[in-house]
Amino acid sequence: MHLGYDATLSSDQREKLLVRWLKSIQPEAQCLYILGDLFDYWYEYKTVIPKGYIQLFAVLSEFVESGIEIHYLKGNHDLWHFGYLNQYIGLHLHDGPITISIDDKKMFLAHGDGLGKGDFGYKIIKSILTNSICQKIFSLIHPSIGLPLMKIMSQLSRDNHVSSNPIDSNQSQIDYSQSLYQQDKGVSFFIMGHRHAPIIHNLSDENCTYINLGDWITHFTYLVWDGSDMKLKQVDIKKAKEINR
Numbered sequence: 001m002h003l004g005y006d007a008t009l010s011s012d013q014r015e016k017l018l019v020r021w022l023k024s025i026q027p028e029a030q031c032l033y034i035l036g037d038l039f040d041y042w043y044e045y046k047t048v049i050p051k052g053y054i055q056l057f058a059v060l061s062e063f064v065e066s067g068i069e070i071h072y073l074k075g076n077h078d079l080w081h082f083g084y085l086n087q088y089i090g091l092h093l094h095d096g097p098i099t100i101s102i103d104d105k106k107m108f109l110a111h112g113d114g115l116g117k118g119d120f121g122y123k124i125i126k127s128i129l130t131n132s133i134c135q136k137i138f139s140l141i142h143p144s145i146g147l148p149l150m151k152i153m154s155q156l157s158r159d160n161h162v163s164s165n166p167i168d169s170n171q172s173q174i175d176y177s178q179s180l181y182q183q184d185k186g187v188s189f190f191i192m193g194h195r196h197a198p199i200i201h202n203l204s205d206e207n208c209t210y211i212n213l214g215d216w217i218t219h220f221t222y223l224v225w226d227g228s229d230m231k232l233k234q235v236d237i238k239k240a241k242e243i244n245r
């Protein structure tokens with residue numbers, strides 16, 4: 001989603017669309033997995049959080065209250081969630097990839113950033129950004145300066161090397177999935193985000209599938225496990241335009 005970032009549809013418009021969609025799935029959803037970068041930037045001070053997102057937090061909170069579990073994997077744009085969402089919404093926050101089992105299918109879920117070999121520059125930056133001493137120092141900056149600074153940092157880290165070919169865009173994450181699959185052939189699905197390029201792609205063994213969820217900036221896609229099949233679906237963009245008016 002990268003909420004806080006205005007694309008063709010503004011952040012507010014996309015948030016409204018997300019809230020409407022969440023309400024529409026609430027009657028049948030059993031569990032919701034958010035694979036990171038829900039926010040374009042976020043920094044949680046001990047006593048302060050970024051303004052906004054009330055409607056979204058309300059509906060997520062309703063999910064949890066009605067018994068729908070929510071799992072939130074931090075993305076590279078929202079590394080700085082420190083417990084507000086767990087405490088006030090009751091969702092489960094995860095620092096990194098998780099492996100889950102649903103209906104006897106093993107699924108590996110990750111945001112997708114910095115996985116596998118290479119990308120050393122990014123890995124160094126990430127180790128600084130997740131370092132507790134560095135975070136302590138950052139938390140001394142007043143939010144009126146700290147949060148705009150976060151926004152600038154987030155703009156600088158925007159991934160520009162999205163290819164028109166979704167396989168190319170996903171290649172490093174596909175390679176990583178392939179190598180993990182060699183170690184654990186029980187995994188049926190590798191599901192990630194980060195690349196903003198939706199795709200369902202069979203790995204070398206056709207019992208195993210790599211899926212990229214796409215995004216809600218240009219694709220408005222989401223993934224549904226219905227008990228027997230994995231379906232990559234798209235929200236009705238016309239509805240987005242209605243909201244746009």
Ligand SMILES: [Mn+2]
Pocket residue numbers: 037075076077111113193194195
């Ligand atoms: Mn990302």
